[in-house]
Amino acid sequence: MRLLGKHNHPYIPNSQPEVKEAMMREIGIKSIDELYADVPEKYRLKKLLNLPEALSEFEVKKHVESLLSKNKTCEDMPVFLGAGCWPHYVPAVVKEIVQRSELLTSYTPYQPEISQGMLQALFEYQSMICELTSMDVANCSMYDWASALGEAARMATRIKGRNEILIPHIISPERTATLKSYTEPAGISVKQISFNKENGQINLEDLKRKISEKTAAVYIENPSYLGFIETQVQEIRAEAHAHNALFIVGIDPVSLGVLKPPGEYDADVVIGEAQPLGNAMNFGGPLLGIMACRDDTSLIRQMPGRIIGLTTTQQGDQNGFCMALQTREQHIRREKATSNICSNEALCAVASTVYMALLGPKGFQELGETIMTRANYAMRVLSRIEGIVTPVFKSAHFKEFTVNFDKAGLNVKEVNEKLLRNCVHGGKDVSKEFPELGQTSLYCVTEIHSKEEIERLADTLEGVLRGR
Amino acid sequence: MNPMFKQARWNENVIFDLGEPGRRGHVLPRAEDEIIQAVGSVDKLIPANMLRTSQPKLPELSEVEVVRHFIRLSEMNYGVDSGFYPLGSCTMKYNPKINDQLAGLPSLGMLNPYQDESTVQGILKILYKLELWLAEITGTYEVCLQPAAGAHSELLGTLLMREYHKMNNALEKRTEVIIPDSAHGTNPASAAMAGFNVVVVPSDDNGCVGLGALKAAVSERTAGLMLTNPNTLGVFEKNIDEIAKVVHEAGGLLYYDGANLNPLLCKARPGDMGFDIVHINIHKTFSTPHGGGGPGAGPVGVSKDLAKFLPVPRVSFDGNRYSLDYDRPYSIGKIKSFYGNVGVLLRAYAYILSMGREGLKEAAEIAVLNANYLVQKLKEIRGLALPYDGKKPRKHECVFSAKLLKNETGVSALNVAKRLLDYGMHAPTVYFPLIVDEALMIEPTETVEKEELDRFVEVMRKISEEAYTNSETVLNAPHNTAVSRLDEVKASHPRTIALSWRMHQKKSKQNP
Numbered sequence: 001m002r003l004l005g006k007h008n009h010p011y012i013p014n015s016q017p018e019v020k021e022a023m024m025r026e027i028g029i030k031s032i033d034e035l036y037a038d039v040p041e042k043y044r045l046k047k048l049l050n051l052p053e054a055l056s057e058f059e060v061k062k063h064v065e066s067l068l069s070k071n072k073t074c075e076d077m078p079v080f081l082g083a084g085c086w087p088h089y090v091p092a093v094v095k096e097i098v099q100r101s102e103l104l105t106s107y108t109p110y111q112p113e114i115s116q117g118m119l120q121a122l123f124e125y126q127s128m129i130c131e132l133t134s135m136d137v138a139n140c141s142m143y144d145w146a147s148a149l150g151e152a153a154r155m156a157t158r159i160k161g162r163n164e165i166l167i168p169h170i171i172s173p174e175r176t177a178t179l180k181s182y183t184e185p186a187g188i189s190v191k192q193i194s195f196n197k198e199n200g201q202i203n204l205e206d207l208k209r210k211i212s213e214k215t216a217a218v219y220i221e222n223p224s225y226l227g228f229i230e231t232q233v234q235e236i237r238a239e240a241h242a243h244n245a246l247f248i249v250g251i252d253p254v255s256l257g258v259l260k261p262p263g264e265y266d267a268d269v270v271i272g273e274a275q276p277l278g279n280a281m282n283f284g285g286p287l288l289g290i291m292a293c294r295d296d297t298s299l300i301r302q303m304p305g306r307i308i309g310l311t312t313t314q315q316g317d318q319n320g321f322c323m324a325l326q327t328r329e330q331h332i333r334r335e336k337a338t339s340n341i342c343s344n345e346a347l348c349a350v351a352s353t354v355y356m357a358l359l360g361p362k363g364f365q366e367l368g369e370t371i372m373t374r375a376n377y378a379m380r381v382l383s384r385i386e387g388i389v390t391p392v393f394k395s396a397h398f399k400e401f402t403v404n405f406d407k408a409g410l411n412v413k414e415v416n417e418k419l420l421r422n423c424v425h426g427g428k429d430v431s432k433e434f435p436e437l438g439q440t441s442l443y444c445v446t447e448i449h450s451k452e453e454i455e456r457l458a459d460t461l462e463g464v465l466r467g468r
Numbered sequence: 469m470n471p472m473f474k475q476a477r478w479n480e481n482v483i484f485d486l487g488e489p490g491r492r493g494h495v496l497p498r499a500e501d502e503i504i505q506a507v508g509s510v511d512k513l514i515p516a517n518m519l520r521t522s523q524p525k526l527p528e529l530s531e532v533e534v535v536r537h538f539i540r541l542s543e544m545n546y547g548v549d550s551g552f553y554p555l556g557s558c559t560m561k562y563n564p565k566i567n568d569q570l571a572g573l574p575s576l577g578m579l580n581p582y583q584d585e586s587t588v589q590g591i592l593k594i595l596y597k598l599e600l601w602l603a604e605i606t607g608t609y610e611v612c613l614q615p616a617a618g619a620h621s622e623l624l625g626t627l628l629m630r631e632y633h634k635m636n637n638a639l640e641k642r643t644e645v646i647i648p649d650s651a652h653g654t655n656p657a658s659a660a661m662a663g664f665n666v667v668v669v670p671s672d673d674n675g676c677v678g679l680g681a682l683k684a685a686v687s688e689r690t691a692g693l694m695l696t697n698p699n700t701l702g703v704f705e706k707n708i709d710e711i712a713k714v715v716h717e718a719g720g721l722l723y724y725d726g727a728n729l730n731p732l733l734c735k736a737r738p739g740d741m742g743f744d745i746v747h748i749n750i751h752k753t754f755s756t757p758h759g760g761g762g763p764g765a766g767p768v769g770v771s772k773d774l775a776k777f778l779p780v781p782r783v784s785f786d787g788n789r790y791s792l793d794y795d796r797p798y799s800i801g802k803i804k805s806f807y808g809n810v811g812v813l814l815r816a817y818a819y820i821l822s823m824g825r826e827g828l829k830e831a832a833e834i835a836v837l838n839a840n841y842l843v844q845k846l847k848e849i850r851g852l853a854l855p856y857d858g859k860k861p862r863k864h865e866c867v868f869s870a871k872l873l874k875n876e877t878g879v880s881a882l883n884v885a886k887r888l889l890d891y892g893m894h895a896p897t898v899y900f901p902l903i904v905d906e907a908l909m910i911e912p913t914e915t916v917e918k919e920e921l922d923r924f925v926e927v928m929r930k931i932s933e934e935a936y937t938n939s940e941t942v943l944n945a946p947h948n949t950a951v952s953r954l955d956e957v958k959a960s961h962p963r964t965i966a967l968s969w970r971m972h973q974k975k976s977k978q979n980p
């Protein structure tokens with residue numbers, strides 16, 4: 001028997017034999033298996049499972065570190081991938097605060113008096129998301145942008161008593177697949193609006209054709225999945241509201257230091273991905289879904305997820321925070337709840353709170369400027385390479401942009417393989433998602449990509465295209 | 469025994485009331501001058517109608533102010549590392565520090581999910597092996613790591629039920645999911661989200677699924693049964709064989725709610741008992757921190773027949789190379805972006821290695837020993853009773869009723885919960901399961917020492933004494949937390965509701 005196998009595991013104080021026996025005596029049992037007497041004999045495992053033997057902490061650390069060291073990250077090579085999970089710098093303060101074990105190891109704040117720290121941080125998260133998006137109410141998290149879209153669609157159909165949602169044709173396949181899982185069982189039909197071939201913008205004619213008295217909501221994204229800024233927001237909003245449908249906008253919060261917030265163009269519901277605000281990519285999760293709405297009871301009452309509210313003590317002598325509107329939620333309303341969500345992404349929301357507090361208004365503006373300038377510089381440099389068209393759409397782009405290789409007669413897969421051989425990771429291949437765009441790749445440039453890295457990308461791409 | 473606990477009371481302002489205009493807490497890299505010169509001003513790049521014209525009203529603080537604010541907030545919070553946390557059904561076990569350290573490594577953090585497979589072999593191997601281990605532990609054929617939480621797994625599980633019946637051309641008539649009245653609220657909510665009608669079966673006198681009631685409830689409309697075993701009373705559903713038979717013979721599927729898997733680790737497996745779909749709460753059974761509500765992770769294991777419906781991508785291994793397989797024509801698609809909460813799953817991988825197969829079994833056994841030890845001791849406390857066959861052993865948790873205490877002293881389960889906070893212990897889950905009046909649902913887990921269990925019993929005895937002799941102290945609790953009893957009604961009242969700082973400011977102007 002290994003040292004750590006039994007009887008003395010550091011995580012199990014009462015596995016110490018004398019303590020264990022004393023407790024068994026107290027209960028009046030001779031063997032712990034007596035406590036399992038009601039588990040039918042045939043289901044009681046007689047042998048050990050096919051699992052590893054225990055390792056010491058040092059061995060676990062060595063083992064996991066050695067496996068992870070087989071990965072190559074954006075610290076080992078320039079990586080120009082985003083597409084729903086983006087590389088942004090996480091300040092040291094953010095990492096420090098989310099490791100505070102009073103926050104890290106606490107549960108959902110069911111006992112608010114002993115959980116004021118978490119509750120106030122989450123209230124501040126909601127409040128800062130409201131300032132960034134210019135909305136009035138935000139919940140304290142969804143799993144991610146994709147599931148937030150699913151929830152928003154269901155929310156809209158409940159509010160409007162209608163069963164159709166209009167979404168753009170240009171959207172992440174992760175989000176459409178998730179949306180389908182959330183909407184199909186509720187009998188909601190999802191229709192896609194086509195785009196203008198020149199500039200990628202929503203085709204307003206197609207929107208007008210498809211919108212009707214069945215439409216519960218019109219959903220757009222800004223910036224779009226392919227990185228360009230949708231500018232016809234007033235026209236789309238007017239069309240949605242003229243048909244008494246909700247106007248839902250999906251956002252990347254790091255853009256909101258420079259881009260007009262959706263609240264200012266009358267969005268009813270705002271969703272998005274807050275992973276960029278202080279959360280590492282972690283190979284795609286955990287992420288942090290944003291969900292916000294206007295101060296309108298009919299919207300608020302149908303919101304999914306936990307919402308923290310400001311209140312006072314019963315004596316009224318002190319402010320405090322607690323979960324609000326719990327009667328919407330599964331633990332009270334069961335099958336009539338607005339959603340089944342229970343555990344969420346609270347600690348990621350705390351990370352985002354700290355991040356937003358660190359940056360402040362000026363920081364967000366600068367972040368937006370840096371990203372947009374760098375991304376536009378990258379487009380400029382890449383577009384000089386013969387055989388490359390970038391961006392595919394003639395629109396303003398924020399941090400992501402499309403790069404097309406049709407003129408070079410190359411496909412994205414080969415380009416990316418060759419880039420990787422030169423220790424540069426190219427953008428996401430979107431040629432299968434959008435065959436109409438040919439051999440197109442989606443590149444992402446943020447504040448972490450220096451001028452030097454952008455130029456290295458350009459040089460390497462040029463070499464690849466010229467067969468160097 | 470006097471309450472020795474005093475939580476910090478910082479009276480910390482909301483962050484919007486801190487700082488000074490112009491201060492900043494962090495400076496991010498700026499674009500190089502040459503880039504700015506080449507590209508020009510952002511104001512010109514953005515179409516005028518899409519330009520933000522007024523900065524967001526975020527607070528303006530220096531780095532040190534931000535740190536102090538959040539450190540103070542953390543001091544007004546209570547976690548597993550602070551003390552005993554017997555929150556029933558939540559399995560608040562100790563969260564090993566090495567796992568957090570490993571999850572914080574840049575070799576994980578800096579990975580984009582769309583990177584070329586050749587650059588992510590390490591993490592793919594970890595995910596692949598974790599799937600195999602979890603399949604072995606649950607006795608299922610294949611495990612999918614995508615769901616972000618327990619309720620998310622339930623949504624996936626009920627979507628799998630849908631797909632299964634759809635493939636058998638039976639979805640139109642299979643419209644009902646059966647759920648015991650003792651179930652977690654997420655079960656009916658998830659079934660409803662997946663488009664099913666919920667049929668509730670009452671528990672029998674032992675607090676278990678009544679076989680008669682179950683037989684009456686199943687029909688050709690039954691899509692499946694969602695069951696927690698051991699159930700929310702901490703009692704093992706010993707008729708599981710019969711239950712599985714009844715549901716399967718009716719053509720339904722059996723779903724295992726994994727909230728209570730801890731006592732079965734390496735002792736018994738849901739898959740062997742006939743469960744077709746099994747979820748695992750990584751943040752409960754596999755020790756990952758709850759983070760004040762999340763992130764968690766909720767892998768789902770299924771039987772062979774259902775494996776083809778699992779979400780894409782699946783992690784696969786050809787003996788040489790790990791890859792992400794999207795070629796699953798029968799897959800239901802996706803329930804979230806990417807592959808799951810990898811940062812959480814990595815911790816579970818490390819935990820299984822630290823525990824080993826014998827350690828996991830020991831964890832289950834000691835969790836059960838601890839719960840039964842508490843049953844034995846708490847039974848003697850005046851005002852408390854253990855409903856539903858008090859002689860039967862509990863598994864990982866027990867549910868006491870404070871009904872007698874309330875009738876005799878006016879002190880409710882909620883008051884007991886609040887008074888426990890004064891003694892520096894987190895409260896049990898209260899008023900759940902719904903089938904117990906004045907319920908106190910207590911789950912000690914395996915990561916607590918006997919001395920602390922004895923202290924908890926002593927505190928409970930003291931609170932009972934206080935209730936009978938000096939009930940005011942208990943009724944007005946808590947006294948030692950950062951704030952006294954909060955007005956939760958006010959937080960939701962249409963006149964006073966304030967769900968953000970800007971909403972609060974608007975309200976303050978309306979009703980000064």
